[in-house]
Amino acid sequence: MFSITVRDHVMVAHSFRGEVFGPAQRLHGATFVVDARFKRLDLDGDDIVVDIGLATRELHAVLADLNYRNLDEVPAFTGVNTSTEFLAKYIADQLVDRVHEGALGEGARGLAGIEVTLHESHVAWASYERSL
Amino acid sequence: MFSITVRDHVMVAHSFRGEVFGPAQRLHGATFVVDARFKRLDLDGDDIVVDIGLATRELHAVLADLNYRNLDEVPAFTGVNTSTEFLAKYIADQLVDRVHEGALGEGARGLAGIEVTLHESHVAWASYERSL
Amino acid sequence: MFSITVRDHVMVAHSFRGEVFGPAQRLHGATFVVDARFKRLDLDGDDIVVDIGLATRELHAVLADLNYRNLDEVPAFTGVNTSTEFLAKYIADQLVDRVHEGALGEGARGLAGIEVTLHESHVAWASYERSL
Amino acid sequence: MFSITVRDHVMVAHSFRGEVFGPAQRLHGATFVVDARFKRLDLDGDDIVVDIGLATRELHAVLADLNYRNLDEVPAFTGVNTSTEFLAKYIADQLVDRVHEGALGEGARGLAGIEVTLHESHVAWASYERSL
Amino acid sequence: MFSITVRDHVMVAHSFRGEVFGPAQRLHGATFVVDARFKRLDLDGDDIVVDIGLATRELHAVLADLNYRNLDEVPAFTGVNTSTEFLAKYIADQLVDRVHEGALGEGARGLAGIEVTLHESHVAWASYERSL
Amino acid sequence: MFSITVRDHVMVAHSFRGEVFGPAQRLHGATFVVDARFKRLDLDGDDIVVDIGLATRELHAVLADLNYRNLDEVPAFTGVNTSTEFLAKYIADQLVDRVHEGALGEGARGLAGIEVTLHESHVAWASYERSL
Numbered sequence: 021m022f023s024i025t026v027r028d029h030v031m032v033a034h035s036f037r038g039e040v041f042g043p044a045q046r047l048h049g050a051t052f053v054v055d056a057r058f059k060r061l062d063l064d065g066d067d068i069v070v071d072i073g074l075a076t077r078e079l080h081a082v083l084a085d086l087n088y089r090n091l092d093e094v095p096a097f098t099g100v101n102t103s104t105e106f107l108a109k110y111i112a113d114q115l116v117d118r119v120h121e122g123a124l125g126e127g128a129r130g131l132a133g134i135e136v137t138l139h140e141s142h143v144a145w146a147s148y149e150r151s152l
Numbered sequence: 153m154f155s156i157t158v159r160d161h162v163m164v165a166h167s168f169r170g171e172v173f174g175p176a177q178r179l180h181g182a183t184f185v186v187d188a189r190f191k192r193l194d195l196d197g198d199d200i201v202v203d204i205g206l207a208t209r210e211l212h213a214v215l216a217d218l219n220y221r222n223l224d225e226v227p228a229f230t231g232v233n234t235s236t237e238f239l240a241k242y243i244a245d246q247l248v249d250r251v252h253e254g255a256l257g258e259g260a261r262g263l264a265g266i267e268v269t270l271h272e273s274h275v276a277w278a279s280y281e282r283s284l
Numbered sequence: 285m286f287s288i289t290v291r292d293h294v295m296v297a298h299s300f301r302g303e304v305f306g307p308a309q310r311l312h313g314a315t316f317v318v319d320a321r322f323k324r325l326d327l328d329g330d331d332i333v334v335d336i337g338l339a340t341r342e343l344h345a346v347l348a349d350l351n352y353r354n355l356d357e358v359p360a361f362t363g364v365n366t367s368t369e370f371l372a373k374y375i376a377d378q379l380v381d382r383v384h385e386g387a388l389g390e391g392a393r394g395l396a397g398i399e400v401t402l403h404e405s406h407v408a409w410a411s412y413e414r415s416l
Numbered sequence: 417m418f419s420i421t422v423r424d425h426v427m428v429a430h431s432f433r434g435e436v437f438g439p440a441q442r443l444h445g446a447t448f449v450v451d452a453r454f455k456r457l458d459l460d461g462d463d464i465v466v467d468i469g470l471a472t473r474e475l476h477a478v479l480a481d482l483n484y485r486n487l488d489e490v491p492a493f494t495g496v497n498t499s500t501e502f503l504a505k506y507i508a509d510q511l512v513d514r515v516h517e518g519a520l521g522e523g524a525r526g527l528a529g530i531e532v533t534l535h536e537s538h539v540a541w542a543s544y545e546r547s548l
Numbered sequence: 549m550f551s552i553t554v555r556d557h558v559m560v561a562h563s564f565r566g567e568v569f570g571p572a573q574r575l576h577g578a579t580f581v582v583d584a585r586f587k588r589l590d591l592d593g594d595d596i597v598v599d600i601g602l603a604t605r606e607l608h609a610v611l612a613d614l615n616y617r618n619l620d621e622v623p624a625f626t627g628v629n630t631s632t633e634f635l636a637k638y639i640a641d642q643l644v645d646r647v648h649e650g651a652l653g654e655g656a657r658g659l660a661g662i663e664v665t666l667h668e669s670h671v672a673w674a675s676y677e678r679s680l
Numbered sequence: 681m682f683s684i685t686v687r688d689h690v691m692v693a694h695s696f697r698g699e700v701f702g703p704a705q706r707l708h709g710a711t712f713v714v715d716a717r718f719k720r721l722d723l724d725g726d727d728i729v730v731d732i733g734l735a736t737r738e739l740h741a742v743l744a745d746l747n748y749r750n751l752d753e754v755p756a757f758t759g760v761n762t763s764t765e766f767l768a769k770y771i772a773d774q775l776v777d778r779v780h781e782g783a784l785g786e787g788a789r790g791l792a793g794i795e796v797t798l799h800e801s802h803v804a805w806a807s808y809e810r811s812l
Contacts, residue, residue, distance in 0.1 A: 023501070023543050047297050049295060103195075147154070163709060180691050222706070237463075276423070280419075304596070407556070445578055483576075637723075676683075
């Protein structure tokens with residue numbers, strides 16, 4: 021199995037509901053350093069997994085919709101806690117949609133899976149992995 | 153598959169037995185930067201994998217039993233080489249015990265697996281992964 | 285010149301005022317990974333710069349006052365932009381106050397300077413350095 | 417499953433053929449920071465996955481054949497793009513050959529798999545994983 | 549003293565002349581992860597050292613002139629070894645020129661100094677620091 | 681001012697004397713990731729600060745004398761606490777001796793200073809800086 025990974029980041033505000041979150045129930049924020057990993061069983065005709073330029077552009081586009089926002093006010097997130105692991109899935113699903121739309125190139129339709137990891141600090145991160 | 157990972161560290165002395173270890177047969181030491189990764193198929197009712205506060209606390213507790221010790225004198229390690237990979241399994245198993253005891257919360261009983269990685273330097277690390 | 289540095293982090297929400305900030309004028313957030321460096325011309329009688337346990341505890345205490353907060357609502361920050369560089373100075377000044385109060389031990393009164401660096405992402409950080 | 421990973425690096429020149437590569441069709445270069453991960457179901461009689469000294473030596477030997485070279489002139493790479501993901505497979509395959517030759521010790525014949533990751537910058541990396 | 553630092557990278561080919569360079573006299577390449585640090589005695593009216601958006605844009609522009617190139621063919625570098633430390637000075641000087649041209653904003657004219665660090669691998673980096 | 685930095689590591693056991701050290705008074709150990717920074721006002725005739733190959737070799741040689749040892753038994757350290765900051769000075773001084781002996785090449789006699797940083801974990805490091 022091959023993979024390539026590209027990194028970007030996003031800076032957001034949010035709050036959590038539920039006693040388990042303690043002081044994180046207050047409005048606070050985070051920088052998420054985001055790694056998007058694209059997996060493929062074989063290389064394509066250009067000897068790559070996916071066009072790294074397109075992968076970088078599309079990850080940036082997905083994050084741009086969230087960047088410098090208060091996630092508590094984003095309609096797509098009504099009624100859920102925008103935990104690091106939840107956001108990893110959200111971003112992975114958005115990337116899969118873009119693959120299906122052809123935004124990562126025709127070759128990307130041969131991808132086997134996507135894994136997204138969000139680093140919330142130097143001591144904590146979360147990930148979500150799915151097939152295509 | 154979802155996961156969250158928390159990081160801590162431990163500083164220990166130890167020595168190895170066996171020609172394969174060369175100068176590491178002498179009493180020396182290491183800082184192990186320890187990453188504990190908790191995996192789960194679905195998020196729980198709070199939209200998380202596990203309470204990150206409890207995960208951090210329990211990892212710290214497991215490491216506290218080893219921290220600032222000479223592992224050659226720890227009864228649990230009699231007769232084995234406390235290699236980085238061996239310690240990764242030891243710490244993973246201790247965390248699983250704590251999950252079963254409920255120390256990581258009731259939701260943690262739904263965890264699918266745990267992976268522990270120990271970084272012994274900037275150029276070497278080891279890991280152990282198991283299901284729950 | 286000797287120094288020791290300890291690292292911790294803080295997660296906050298805030299917004300900026302001024303066209304120069306573009307979309308960061310919206311309420312958003314950040315994780316700041318914070319490095320506090322303590323400088324001293326000579327080592328003390330214990331052969332150290334400062335008690336690393338106290339340095340870690342006091343940095344954590346300074347950050348606890350900010351952690352999981354919306355900085356726009358913190359009275360101490362009224363009328364200023366809580367930029368990364370501004371916060372580096374704020375935290376450094378708080379640490380200096382604690383040194384003068386004796387919270388870092390008697391030996392800490394011999395410190396020559398403090399430098400605080402805040403990492404806001406993998407591609408941007410800011411610092412402030414001052415003498416004691 | 418256990419694993420150990422060792423890190424080294426290599427500095428090469430190369431160019432790519434294909435419109436997808438844009439300006440990278442020009443002769444340029446890269447530092448690849450290379451992580452070689454060795455997997456094994458159980459520890460051997462010395463309580464390790466593989467002799468870390470031999471793993472380090474053999475990874476260095478594989479990279480020495482590429483280091484400070486223009487990959488466009490290496491016969492083994494004629495007609496292919498030496499993309500980061502392609503090189504990850506090349507290095508993994510070379511390591512597997514060395515395992516089979518006994519260069520990583522007799523115990524290494526019990527390895528389950530090898531994964532090689534090449535970091536081409538702080539924001540992009542690629543990997544290849546195979547069984548033995 | 550305040551500072552902010554932004555990070556980007558560049559991928560180049562080059563060769564060195566001189567026995568001291570050993571195998572690096574051959575055409576090879578490098579990824580340089582580049583940190584540009586901007587220093588200022590006091591914050592400006594917006595409570596910042598310099599507009600981080602402009603700093604990022606101008607560093608990227610300086611690197612774009614070098615990116616995906618064989619430095620042996622760049623006229624500006626005729627007759628010199630494009631060592632990591634030499635390139636750190638070249639990039640710092642280019643940034644200072646842009647500050648003087650106003651490309652980093654009017655406030656940037658108050659900068660005290662610039663330091664550029666180039667990471668050539670996980671085990672080696674070089675820097676150049678100058679006043680404005 | 682120019683500088684180049686090279687990184688290596690060392691794994692040692694030791695213990696501390698003094699109440700300030702708490703549990704670190706017990707025999708324990710550490711991995712120190714060691715950065716040696718060499719400073720010079722101008723580049724030499726080869727357009728470098730110092731031969732990076734010799735710098736790497738000499739740092740490795742200095743660390744080899746400490747590696748896989750119990751520092752409590754090293755005669756040079758009798759009666760002192762081998763704190764991270766103390767060891768930073770010890771290594772810097774050893775490197776300066778080697779510069780004076782010519783081990784880093786004739787050009788190294790033009791060095792202005794050396795700074796050594798020891799990382800004892802992901803959250804703590806110490807350094808010592810001196811002129812030549």
